[in-house]
Structures are given as structure tokens and as C-alpha cells.
Amino acid sequence: MAHGWEGAVLKLMRGKDYAFTVTGAEQVTDRYRRVHLTDGGLLRAVPPHPTMWVRLWFARDGKPHQRAYTLVDPDPATGTFSLEFALHDGVASDWARTAVPGDTIEATVQGTGFHHPEPAPERLLVVGDPASLPGVNSLLDAFPDTPATIWFETPHVTDRVLPLRLDADRHDLRLVERIDNGGHLLKQVRAELPAVLGDPEKAYAWAATDAATTRALATYLRREAGLPRRRVHALGYWRADA
Ligand SMILES: Cc1cc2nc3c(=O)[nH]c(=O)nc-3n(C[C@H](O)[C@H](O)[C@H](O)COP(=O)(O)OP(=O)(O)OC[C@H]3O[C@@H](n4cnc5c(N)ncnc54)[C@H](O)[C@@H]3O)c2cc1C
Known part of the structure; x- marks a missing residue:
């Protein structure tokens, strides 16, 4: 998918593109859904850190829409993680509601990070x-x-x-x-x-x-x-x- 100007800007800022593939999904509650994915090489290239998130690209009406989602249990050894979606109106929620094994979604990694507070918090x-x-x-x-x-x-x-x-x-x-x-x-x-x-x-x-x-x-x-x-x-x- 061409990512439009937002994608071009992220590329210039060294964003990296990956394609994730859905391997399964669970409805956790009526308004919360967990989707399991393979990482397209992401976790070998970018070791996970706490609260790590990615920018996912969703298509609607022929236009790309970027939304941020957090990696759940990223595992570099198996190249897998899950995503959890709070469901409401929206292009990301709509994608998650119908995600089935074999679906793919593109992602850019840019902007995520975590600084361990020093001294360690009490x-x-x-x-x-x-x-x-x-x-x-x-x-x-x-x-x-x-x-x-x-x-x-x-x-x-x-x-x-x-x-x-x-x-x-x-x-x-x-x-x-x-x-x-x-x-x-x-x-x-x-x-x-x-x-x-x-x-x-x-x-x-x-x-x-x-x-x-x-x-x-x-x-x-x-x-x-x-x-x-x-x-x-x-x-x-x-x-x-x-
Ligand atoms: C760093 C980061 C990490 C994030 N990680 C996650 C994550 O792991 N899981 C997750 O579910 N969300 C996460 N989010 C939030 C998610 O990116 C937004 O909720 C996003 O707007 C959802 O896109 P959408 O296309 O479904 O809805 P949009 O098209 O953005 O919005 C459609 C409508 O839904 C409303 N809306 C949007 N989000 C919410 C919400 N959370 N609750 C109620 N109404 C809402 C809007 O006001 C609008 O009316 C994260 C955001 C950031 C910045």
C-alpha cells in the first residue's frame, strides 16, 4: 500500500516497514479483541521494549490511515506477538473485528521507546x-x-x-x-x-x-x-x- 505523505515523512525519519500476518483471533469481551500475528522480521530487527508500539496502516476509501497499537507479548524467538483492540467506531477497530488467519497488515516502526526511570521507582x-x-x-x-x-x-x-x-x-x-x-x-x-x-x-x-x-x-x-x-x-x- 502506498502510505501517502504521512508514510513519506516517516520514511524520511527512518521508519521501517513490515508486513504482519494474522494467525488467529479471540474475542475477549464484546468490546475487546485480541489478534495473534507473525512479525515479518520486526522483532529480530528491533528488539522489543516495554510499552512498544507500532504504526499500522489501514486502507479505507482508497486512502491510507495510520493508527498506533501496542505489541502484546512480543517473542523474538518465534517472531510472534498479539495486538489487542478496544473496539469502537473506526477503521482499525473494523479491521480487527473481521481479522482472520492469513490477513496481512503493514506497519511502520517509528517513535516508540522506553527509558527505564533512574533511580528505580518505589x-x-x-x-x-x-x-x-x-x-x-x-x-x-x-x-x-x-x-x-x-x-x-x-x-x-x-x-x-x-x-x-x-x-x-x-x-x-x-x-x-x-x-x-x-x-x-x-x-x-x-x-x-x-x-x-x-x-x-x-x-x-x-x-x-x-x-x-x-x-x-x-x-x-x-x-x-x-x-x-x-x-x-x-x-x-x-x-x-x-
Ligand atoms: C502509542 C499508542 C499506542 C496505542 N495502543 C493501542 C492498543 O494497543 N490498543 C488499542 O485499542 N488502542 C491503542 N491506541 C489507541 C488507538 O491508536 C486509537 O484509539 C485509534 O484512534 C483507533 O483507531 P480507529 O481507526 O479504530 O478509530 P478512529 O478512526 O481514530 O476514531 C473513530 C471514532 O472512535 C473514537 N475513538 C477512537 N479511539 C477510541 C477509544 N480508544 N475509545 C473510545 N472511542 C475511541 C473517536 O473519537 C472517533 O469518534 C494506542 C495509541 C497510541 C498513541
Whole structure:
């Protein structure tokens, strides 16, 4: 597929192209689907890191559309990984709903990365939602001994049973209904975070929900909660309609 100007720009910025092939799919809930794939050589060329994501190219009406998705359990030895899709309207969700073995999807790797916070965090403060669940799980896997408080926004009732990789001894999960376009989540984090924060220099916050809420969370974490900029990773994962 020709990727149009976005692809040309990524190529100039050294993006790399791969073709992934679907080997199977599972419906996890009515609104969440896991698709298994082979990697087209990706994981040998680019060793995986926590929260690693790729830019996938979907075609609609003869035009390319680029969407970011996170690798789930990337395994360089077998050249396989999965992708998990929070389902809603959209070209990526539509592709995932009907993906069957043998389907292929093109990808560009550009922009992903992970800097292990130094010194190692005493506590993780994680804010996510179904779109960032793969990122949240990969982050928790990357810190197998670190306590974490996780605020997980649930737009739909079945999101409450999504497979968070929790360890009851270390992880404290707060499920938060999506109300007021993320305003309720922000309120709850502001109300509850100070009690679990500890030394802001030794905490590490990772937030990825809709863009506007994530921006507000980042501002709160840095300006009010007092976490240094380098101890906050905040990236909007999707845009809510106005
Ligand atoms: C680094 C990164 C990693 C990501 N990893 C994942 C991942 O592993 N799994 C995943 O599901 N998503 C992930 N996302 C989010 C995903 O890229 C966006 O949700 C994307 O917009 C989906 O594309 P679409 O074509 O399905 O919908 P779009 O065409 O972008 O949007 C169609 C409609 O759906 C709404 N919409 C879009 N996303 C959501 C959402 N998450 N919840 C509710 N409504 C939505 C829009 O407001 C719009 O009305 C990631 C984003 C980033 C930046």
C-alpha cells in the first residue's frame, strides 16, 4: 500500500516497514479483541521494549490511515506477538473485528521507546483505559517487584473484567467509570493519589487515556503532585469527539 505523505515523512525519519500476518483471533469481551500475528522480521530487527508500539496502516476509501497499537507479548524467538483492540467506531477497530488467519497488515516502526526511570521507582502510579491496557500490562511486567496503584477507566461495564496482569500483593487497582469525558477520572486521581504518592522524586507515573484527560493528568502530576518531569510519562492514546 502506498502510505501517502504521512508514510513519506516517516520514511524520511527512518521508519521501517513490515508486513504482519494474522494467525488467529479471540474475542475477549464484546468490546475487546485480541489478534495473534507473525512479525515479518520486526522483532529480530528491533528488539522489543516495554510499552512498544507500532504504526499500522489501514486502507479505507482508497486512502491510507495510520493508527498506533501496542505489541502484546512480543517473542523474538518465534517472531510472534498479539495486538489487542478496544473496539469502537473506526477503521482499525473494523479491521480487527473481521481479522482472520492469513490477513496481512503493514506497519511502520517509528517513535516508540522506553527509558527505564533512574533511580528505580518505589511505586508506579498508572492511569489507563482499554486502549492502553496492553501498555499498562507491559509496564507492570517490566517492574515485577514494584508496588503500583492503577486507575483504570472503564467506558463500558464489560471493561471491568478486562485482563489486567495484577499481582494481589503489589498492585492496587481502582476501576473508574468513564463519566464527564474523563473528568471523573481526573477528579478521582487527584483525590486519591496524594495518599499513595510517597516521595515524588521516587515515584514514576505513566498515564495514557484520551488526549485531553491525559494532558490534564500530566499537568496535575507535575504542577500539583510535584513529580519531576522525568518521572512522568503521559501520552494521549486517542481523541474523543468534541
Ligand atoms: C502509542 C499508542 C499506542 C496505542 N495502543 C493501542 C492498543 O494497543 N490498543 C488499542 O485499542 N488502542 C491503542 N491506541 C489507541 C488507538 O491508536 C486509537 O484509539 C485509534 O484512534 C483507533 O483507531 P480507529 O481507526 O479504530 O478509530 P478512529 O478512526 O481514530 O476514531 C473513530 C471514532 O472512535 C473514537 N475513538 C477512537 N479511539 C477510541 C477509544 N480508544 N475509545 C473510545 N472511542 C475511541 C473517536 O473519537 C472517533 O469518534 C494506542 C495509541 C497510541 C498513541
